[in-house]
Structure formats: structure tokens, C-alpha cells
Amino acid sequence: MSATLEAARSADPKSSPPAMSGNKVSVFYGAKQALFEVDLDIERHQVTSLIGPSGCGKSTFLRSLNRMNDTIEGCRVEGKITLDGQDIYDRSIDVVELRARVGMVFQKPNPFPKSIYENVAYGPRIHGLSRNKAELDDIVTSSIRRAGLWNEVKDRLNEPGTGLSGGQQQRLCIARAIATQPEVLLMDEPCSALDPIATAIVEELIDELRENFTIVIVTHSMQQAARVSQKTAFFHLGKLIEEGKTEDIFTNPKNKQTQDYITGRIG
């Protein structure tokens, strides 16, 4: 617990423009509005955590950041979301390329039913990021290393990814997500299916990854948000209630709803 808030150690002031920026983002599922005019900046090389009760819109917002919502029938996004200043809902945007730049890791580890090597090689291959086998090998190796999985799998790269433990599978999914060199990594409750040790390893990894990537994480664990993120945004009933430095949110939130939620009171 002593290191909890220390995670905010290098929440540096806005020296560079945000990696992603949401401006009055509203999301509708058919007639039902799930998100109401959310303004939120995702700062570069920081971990931003989105917290809030179930159905508050945090996952909806996360999914709109790489247009995962496009796959849901009847889903409509209003407002503007930019990646490096570019509107990601613009017609000229290639969604497949966008998702290579804004990668995603899901709640349940979901490796492809292929070998460990192929799981990681798949993305770079379809995006043409390597010219030959040697380059591809390099990408796969370095991605697995960065995901902190190398020592555990280096001798079994040709075995199926599904044969790994849950924590290892999740790190394999992270390796797969970073293999395409994304700028932003979205994580939707990446540790909720993992045991505490695997969770700690993934959290450690998240802290290391933010050196090279910008990370947005949805989590139901308040302690996790406090541990891993520099910025926290609290959602409730589709609205962004409060955002700020993680340290401030967890020691001295300004909003009563935030206070009630993070302290486990009835809101």
C-alpha cells in the first residue's frame, strides 16, 4: 500500500500535446445513449485509468478510442476523437490501420489457436511490418521480451498459445498487441481473470510499457487504478464525473459521487 500512490511519480505536466483526445463524445446503442458528451485527454506516456460502476460507460469510451464500437450493430458515435490531432472517425481513416496504432488487450486472455510465435507474428505480418523472416523473428522476440514472457516461452515458441497459464496468456496477448508498434494500448480489465501474482506481473509490465506506449486501462479494482495509473477518470451513468491526477482522485476527490464510489459508499 505504501507504493500505491507512488505510481504517480512522474505524472509530468502537459509538456506535449495529448496522444488522444475526446471532445464531446456521445455514444448511442440504438436509441439508448450510453455516453454523454465526454471530454477527456489521454496524455502521452501515461497510464490513464477509467473507473466507475458497471454500465457507467467506461468500456464504451475505451472501445470508441479504436472504433471497436463499429462492430456493434446500431452503435453511433457523436463528437470528436483524435489521435495525434487526427479525427479517427474521419472517412479517410483506415480502421484496420487505426487498430494497429491503437491496440487492445481484453478482459479474458484470448490467444489465437495457433503457436506462441504465430500469435505474435500475425499482426506484423498482415500489416507488412517486416520484409523477411529474420525481421519478423526480431519483432516477435522483442515483443515477447517486452511483455516479460521471454524466459518462460523461449524454448516452446512453436507450442500452442492456449497451452500457457492464464497470466502467461494475457502477457502473450499484450505481446501480440505491441507487436504492431501501436502508439496507444487499450486494456479492458486486463487482470480481472488473473490471480494476484499474475496481476502483479502484468501491473509491473504496464508500468514498464508506458515508457514506449500510452496506456488506457479500464479496471474495476480501485487499488489497481491507484497503483498503475497517473491519471484517473471516474464515470457514472454515462457521464465523466471527475478526472485528475490519480493521487488526487484517491486521496482527495472533489466530487461527492467520486468520493462515494471509491470509498465503497452507496452513491
Added chain:
Amino acid sequence: MSTLNEHIVSSFEDELTNLNKSISEMGGMVEQAITESANALLRLDHQKAQDVRQFDRKIDEMQQRINDAAVSIIARRQPMAADLRMVVTAIQVANDLERTGDMAKQLAKRALQIETLGLAPKFYNGVKHMTELVARQLKMALDAYLARDSKAAVEVCNRDDEVDALHTSLFRELLTYMMEDPRNITQCTHLLFCAKSLERVGDHATNIAEAAYYLETGLHLAAEAQQRSPR
């Protein structure tokens, strides 16, 4: 953010309430110890002085209980925001109260040492006045803490200057008595140490008031004061 709703987990709510009660109880014990020890000193009441020294052990035990409860809450509940501040300040306040209890013990000890000397009222009037002042400071600080009243907390901090001023003037006064007649030196030196102890109690009261301010606002009073009046 003044009134908080109840916790979903009612046992957590109970634990926080009990922690607050313990602080209140310990505060009462320490206030009593200060008043009694000062009375023992002024009336040279041997029995009372002994009682205060015994009582200090209970105060120490109380601090231990509060610390254990706070550590247990942190370990099992991972308190956040206002709850976290409540638990952390409970540890601080209990510590200041324990130190204040020690000061009461010091006063009682002095009472036992000077009981054979006999004291002239003009010597101890200042100490008496100072005891009243710091006892009031302590009470106000505790009230501010328990009521989560940051305004009252600021008032306590501002009044600490009064305690300091009184301490300084008492020092001069006792020095004068000593110069008047060297036979006064022993008594007045004892009283000087008592004044010092009381001044320390005032400082602990200020600490408690600062904790009260932090508890309610999440801000540090000293830093706030500096920002408001940059000298």
C-alpha cells in the same frame, strides 16, 4: 462533501466509527490527565500526582489499540479518500495525544519533586494560567477533529501564538523571581520546566488541529497559510 453516506460494507462503517470513538475517548483521557497533573502541581497533591503517573500507562495502551485498529483497517479494507485520511490522521492524533499524556506525566513528576518545597501563589499563577490556555487549545483541537471542522482548526492554530507569548512572558517572570532571591531558584527552575511542558502540549494541540484540517479538506494547513499570505 460534508456528509458522507454509509458504507455498503457495514462492518467497515462500524470500524471507522469505533476508531473515531477511540480517538474521542483517548482525547478525554489526556485532557483529564493534563488538568489533574496541573492540579497536582498547584496543590502539591501527592496522591493525585501518583494517579496521573499510573494513568499514563492506560493512555499508552489506548494509543496502541488505535494504531492496531488503524493498521488492521488499512490491511483489510484499503481505505480511500476521506476514509484514508481518517485512518492516517487517527494514527497521527493518537501519537500527539500520547505525547501530551507524557507531558502530563512530566508535570506530575515535578509535583512530586517540589512537594517538599512549598510554592508561593505568585510563582504559580502564570503556570496556572498557561495550563488553562493549553487545556482549552487541546479541547478545541479535539473538537475540531471530531467534528471535522476545518475553520475551528485554523482558529486553534492561530491561537498557538498566545501560548508561545505566554510561555515567553512566564520565562521572564520566573527569571525575575530568581534574580530577586536566589532561594527561589529551585522552585522557579521546576516551574520553568513545567511551562516548557505546557508549551509542548500547545504544539501537540496545533498538530491535532492541522490533522483536523487535513481530514476535512485533504490539504495541508501550513502550506495553505503560506500560499494565502506570502511574506
